[in-house]
Amino acid sequence: MSKANTHIAVVGGGIGGLTAAALLQRAGYTCTIYEQAPAFRRIGAGISFGPNATRVFYSMGLGRTMLAVGLQPSITVNSEWDTGRAFNVMQTPELGRRYGAPFVTFHRGALHDMLLSAVKPNTIQLGKKLVGLEERGGSEIKLSFEDGTHASADVLIGADGLNSVVRGAIFELEPPKYFGRVAYRSILPRRVLEGLELLDANRWWGPDRYAVAYFMSEARDELNVAALTPEAWDEPDFSPVVADLTRMRAAFGGFNRTLRELLARCTEVSRWPILTRPSSLPWSRGCITLLGDACHAMPPLTGQGGGMAVEDAAMLVRCLEHYGGEDVKPALQLYEKSRFQRITRTHEASQTHELGRGDTDQEWLYGYDVLSVPLAN
Known part of the structure; x- marks a missing residue:
């Protein structure tokens, strides 16, 4: 051949x-x-x-x-879940200089x-x-x-x-095996983000759950939001479903104000099982x-x-x-x-x-x- x-x-x-x-x-x-x-x-x-x-x-x-x-x-900020205190700030373009190729979101x-x-x-x-x-x-x-x-x-x-x-x-x-966590996912247009202090890429770390939010283009007109938390999967199969917004917000109720307000503005959210x-x-x-x-x-x-x-x-x-x-x-x-x-x-x-x-x-x-x-x- x-x-x-x-x-x-x-x-x-x-x-x-x-x-x-x-x-x-x-x-x-x-x-x-x-x-x-x-x-x-x-x-x-x-x-x-x-x-x-x-x-x-x-x-x-x-x-x-x-x-x-x-x-x-331009920057990725890792923050404590409850206080919002930044503890690991990464100048993301530095990755490109160090490794010869950039970190990119899409x-x-x-x-x-x-x-x-x-x-x-x-x-x-x-x-x-x-x-x-x-x-x-x-x-x-x-x-x-x-x-x-x-x-x-x-x-x-x-x-x-x-x-x-x-x-x-x-x-x-x-x-595939269920990992014991779900991901709540949403995309927010820029117009609903007024008043929120958000950088290009943001992460909030809790003891057993975390959330990320990042822009996906140079226009910065859409923000990707993903919040992962331990939950039982109670659906008949592993297809993603429309999320219960009250349940999602309650899972992150103890997080800092910025994340809580961000999740409050998410109105179209899907709930995905994490499979491995x-x-x-x-x-x-x-x-x-x-x-x-x-x-x-x-x-x-x-x-x-x-x-x-x-x-x-x-x-x-x-x-x-x-x-x-x-x-x-x-x-x-x-x-x-x-x-x-x-x-x-x-x-x-x-x-x-x-x-x-x-x-x-x-x-x-x-x-x-x-x-x-x-x-x-």
Whole structure:
């Protein structure tokens, strides 16, 4: 199998899938993204990426676009939950100077549009919900979709999230585990923020819960708010629901005035269960592999779920290139080995998130360069 005649299918058109497709195409591979949604819509909330991920965006030729559609916060302030006293203030642009790539916040819709611009026209097929796959003789993989259509590929990348159909087809699919916390999420327009003392990025740390609020573009016209707290999940499944505002505000009733007033102004709020998946191997079988939440979903306490998917995509392409695009199976094994230690450490850190609250060692997280770190032996 040579690079020139290798067709790679990517299931899932989210952060990891789009990043993988763009990097594959830049390396000379032919790939198609199969996305179950009938259309892309501007939904979701905010998301942030540290230098470990934004340096990959630079390598994709997206540096200017990234800084145009996102925000490099001027300052990030970590505050005590009750008094509001700042105890760890980070001059965020310093991260860019130290690590060679910036810390950037985005609206997920703007991020998705940016990544979409990096893939070639006609790369994506929408309305393609995967319902089955079959590994045939040689290297052919047959994909079957809910609409009755089929496709074939030489390599398959499952970037289809927590409830990955690809994962379920090649391994026994265990359901993701509830982390015991919910995230209340909302986006506020600038006009409702009058009178609040808010900087570009703000965090309030309680003993067992915390809240973040940050702007998502240079216009600073929308504020992303996320408040995480321990709660039982009392819904029939793990789909996000419309939040009970009284319940949300009561959960943070003892916090300082600024946060309480901020939550009082949140009128459209969704309640999300925090779900995880252990970072256990294997991720691959034959010419099929996984990336992102499909293989190692983690709590958002280090803000690295999206970043790890971006790193996965970059490492996967590096490993394919290491074998010249010709020997896929050992390349996918190398990808697993080269990612596992990094994913495990980040997954463990995400269980408590001392980064920002007390652990100021950022070198291992932000200083990691997936584009040049040595591959596993």
